[in-house]
Amino acid sequence: MLALIHIHIQWIVGIIFIILYCVTILGLVLVIITENRNPLKTIPWVVVLLLAPGVGIIFYFFFGQDNRKQRIISRRTYKRIMKRPQGGKLPQDSCSVPAPYQPLVTLLTNSNQSSLLYGSNITIYTNGTDKFRDLLEELAKATHHIHIQYYIFCDDEIGNKVKTLLMEKAREGVEVRLLYDDVGCWKVKDKFFNEMKDAGIEVNAFLKVAFPVLTSKVNYRNHRKIVVIDGKVGFMGGMNIADRYTKGTDWGTWRDTHFKITGRGVHGLQAAFLIDWYVVSKKLLNDKIYYPLVPVYSDDNIMQICTSGPVGQWRTLLQAAIFTIANAKKYVFIQTPYFLPTEGLNQALQIAALGGVDVRLMLPKRSDTRTANMATHSFIDEMVKAGVKVYFYKPGFLHSKLLVTDDALTCIGSANMDFRSFEHNFEINAFVYQPSFARQMKKVFMHDMHSCERLVPSRWLKRPRKQRLAESFMRLFSPLL
Template structure:
């Protein structure tokens, strides 16, 4: 071999070994670390390239720097807020406080808005009534009729002097063309994209998406949930296609300060700028619900939501009710659900019978036996795809927000959830899930075992890609 060839071989071996060592030192999951190490060593050219594009979390340090420079006005706890919480959930409240670093807020009102018609009407009214600022973050912002209605409202708010800021995920905007941001910018609305993917130069952050859906107006009213902006969430769609079922939430009270702070963190991450706001004034208490925001993401927030979820399930004594469109939970949560069922707690998991991502349904089918075997109730809903994300424990503790129970939401995406300690709200949300369960089909161990061999192979192959689905 010529000297140049030896140099190239040595360089390739050095790069493949270096990337394998990086995976060994920085990957937290042994299976993931082993997979990347094997890939980089067995494919010394292709492996390091893929690891560079998909395996390295480049935003962790930047996110820590930005958040380190910003001292939140919310980090002042109120030791007395735990008093109204039932004794069974005080440990859960302590877990959430330790994990999030955010205080509990009391005096909130949480209203459920079922379907796009109800949610969009309330959101547009809030934008129309705003007098100071409107902050909107969404994963998908379509340019169809619904998107244009929001664009009109945002432009009108901007024209009357309201500070309007819109943050759209850089990958999510490609779900619909043309991109709505062009129209918004023409109307003077300040709109930014979160980590937009690029071909030249290649984007190394393809998987790191901002999946949060937030609207905050004047710092007093917020909206949070899993609903994007577009015709797809309407029951009566203009194109007469079947709409997606979903539920969104209007939040009023002190917790809106936390929602606004999270939006501003994301805005600062993207732009490097944080708008000057009026001196913080404690929002008026509007109701009886105690609430706190939970953020999760591939930066310093990694695994926070999983920890809180495991704690909530462990605290359950009567009933755990889960409704989610995508269900590929981490091992810790699977074990917590199994343990809850074994100790006599009723566990119900409601999934869509028709999934918009078939490979997610396939992968889920491969792991359901682990829960069904221990008498966890798993149900498939008939009819239109249900995109609802909702968790209720003992009809008192509820989680609402953007996160699905899969690796993409819990490890790769930036998500937001709101935990609500309120019996009236918990009863209403448990009733919503129970109505869906009564019309759903319960999955049995027999039908999982009786799947044809080709289907079982297909499901198992899809399951192998769980970390990236």
């Protein structure tokens, strides 16, 4: 009798579990549908949840949630931080941005509150040796504050040089604040950052993942690279703090692009850092001392510092990239380490090339991530068929993120041309509206072409079927790579 009661209870519990499980799955499906996403994103998640509900729930929890409606900082706090860069904003009645890019200026202003800043001087770095030499020199000159933010801050030779100098400045009384990405620095031991804390440096991790197996934060990373010194000098671009930018890898050099900005443009970097700092510390820093008066170096050097992330309504950097490519008249030159474009970006590049625009795409011949490289190759077929010229950089790994077009506009920063940068990461790019600077960056691209192998479409399209199948399979996971 007891055995029958036990079996009956198990049967009831089983039924209740199945009902709750089905309700949970159907609830998630309903949530996904009501989010009104792109059907190309909605349908795969619905199919996965219905056909493989167990695995589907886990993957959705980590990678599928839509955070567009979330806010990580209140509108009031955001406005208080962002109002300071307005002091260096270019008056609209004296704006000399090339006419084709006026709508882009408006787009970045409306979607990102990005001020149109003028009067900056920009130094270009195409190797880590020069960048870190100047970075250490500028850090040593700091008298009031150092704000430093990197996705990766390695405990290696260059990392320890920077750490030692930061600790020295903190002991001198300089305010030093360090922000690093928790996932990007997973391999760095706590001792490395604790030593800086003990020296008086304020150190915080962005979106700290306390329990990696039980959190969805792991998919949303802060990929920005920002340094601001006394509010007068700033650094941004694609380089993290690691020896590979100076020593390369065992299979070649590490080619990247970085900026040093002096002048009003630094205020845009400062605002971006202080917003992220508020997110992790809840400390609002918007005093005038962080936005000092700076010289006007060049009246025709106009820029916007633009951020993007997985929260908020708009995918600003993706929209800006599509706009820039769609409105190009002569040429579009792109360098990116990973090319996993959204459908909109994919179409924009093809349409530009088919319309007679000289579209050139430079990628690394060998990548640091094999799966991402395979997925990238699956997108190249469509590019070459449309007339896009593809170049593979041979000496080592090309990590540069550059877009230059029509001798008028240059875009550089931390964002790659891939789903992760546009959809999941917190990124920062600079849009520079200066013809002479665009021509300078065009020369950088042309110089790198001498180290490239031009893809021959007829040969490329004849790749072994097995290879193409593997690449197409990896393409399915491109939003997660």
